Amino acid sequence: MNPTDYSNTLFWQRIKRWLLRHIWFTRVVIILSFLAVLTVLISLFSKPVSSLLQKILYGPKVVTTFFTDPLYTLPSYQNHTNILILGKGNASHEAADLTDTIIFLSLDLVNNEVLMLSIPRDIWITSLAAKINTAYYYGEQKEKGGGFPLVEDAVYEIVGQPIHYVAMVDFDGFVKLIDLLGGVDVTVDQSFTDEFYPIPGKEDDECNGDPEFRCRYEVLHFEKGLQHMDGQTALKFSRSRHAEGDEGTDFARSARQQKVLKAIKEKLSSSQVYLNPSKLLELKKLASQYITFNKDISEKIYAGLAGFGYNFWRSGKEITTITLDTGDDDNPGFLVNPPVEKYDQWVLEPSAGTWDEFQAYLRQKMK
Structure with a gap:
């Protein structure tokens, strides 16, 4: 060394x-x-x-909403937040400003329960001297933005409950929502065929002189049983109203709409959606494009609604549905179909003469 x-x-x-x-x-x-x-x-x-x-x-604020108590962030009446969902077509649909879908949702903030009521579009509203599905149209004709208040007042006549939010859903957004979720699974109670489902944009087609104007319509058919539906199929299933037999009634259509909404709820409640930030961002973007509210929704309200949705999903409870129809011999309903001569058109009105009886029933269900 x-x-x-x-x-x-x-x-x-x-x-x-x-x-x-x-x-x-x-x-x-x-x-x-x-x-x-x-x-x-x-x-x-x-x-x-x-x-x-x-x-x-962000999506919106997914994590923070899990710790948000909707009871203290959402406006309510007797611990219920009531939301009115309206559905209408765009300019390409037949009678675009008529609300084809009218659904009253009540969120029980204490018990984490949801009650859903479909309101038939043919109900006669005395204060309007018209059917309820025209309320939004007439309100908008009177002044821009006047549609929502008029619908709120009309629905209040029926349910006797304050409406905290109104959401107008464009049918195109409905289709895109279901497609974004990968479709929905819906059980068809009975097979039916509708030979007169209107094709958007064909309302004025002369059909080369065909006196029955068959080119304006497409034929729909749904088989009984569990069906996986994309957005367009689910929309047609929800809107069909010209089938023969029971499925051709407005009540059957309301029931089908509730089925589709429940199927959407199941998809939205799945962990693949609820815990997927990118999917939530897409959903929020879609909502901003195709859903119009009667008032501004703050981040605090979004958080409260998301928090309620999470609590409801975690509870494993099902949506409670209420039927508003004419009933049958064994179970009389709350509605009656008066003679056409009374209003010069086919309508529905309360069988008891006033809405007091139905409102008492609804209050009992909301307890």
């Missing part, structure tokens, strides 16, 4: 002995070095990490 190598070896041996004698100092140096490296890494990656977390937690 040459003198230089011997000197270097001796130097490092002295350093090693010194470090061993001062082991506490060695540990402090190691820890400080680790913290210095960690600080550099954080400074380099903090912006991408922050951006990632923001995307994960």
Whole structure:
């Protein structure tokens, strides 16, 4: 060993002995070095990490809504938040501004329960001197934005409950929502055929002189049993009203609409959707494009609604549905079909003469 190598070896041996004698100092140096490296890494990656977390937690504010109590964030009456859902077509649909779908939803904020009532579109509203499905149209004709208040007043006549929010859903958005969810599974109670389902945009087609104007319609057929439906199929299933027999009634159509809404609820409640940030962002974007509310919805309200939805999903409860129809011989309904001569058109009105009896029944169901 040459003198230089011997000197270097001796130097490092002295350093090693010194470090061993001062082991506490060695540990402090190691820890400080680790913290210095960690600080550099954080400074380099903090912006991408922050951006990632923001995307994960936004949708809207998925994680924070799990800890939001809807009872203290949502407007309510007797611990219920009532939402009216209206469905109408766009300009390409027949009678675009008539509300083809009218659904009253009541959220029980204490018991995490949901009650759903489909309101037949042919109900006669005395204050309007018209059917309820025309309320939005007449309100908008009177003044822009006047449709929502008029519908609220008309529905209040029937249910006797305040409406906290009204949501107008465009049928195109309905189709895209279901497609975004990958379709829905719906049980068809009985097979039916509708030979007169209107084709959008064909309302004025002369059909080359065909006196029956068959080119304006398409033939729909649904088989009994569980069916997987995409958006267009689910829309047609929900709107069909010209089938023969019971399925051609407005009551059957209302029942089918409730089935589809329940199927959508099942998809929205699945972990593949609820815990998927990118899917939630897509849903929020879709909602902003195709759903119009009667008032601005703040992030706090969105959080409250999402929190209620999460609690309802976690409870495993089902949506309670209420039927508003003419009933049958064994179970008389709350509605009656008066002679056409009374209003010069086919309508429905309360069988008791007023809505008091039905409102008492609804209040009992909401307890």
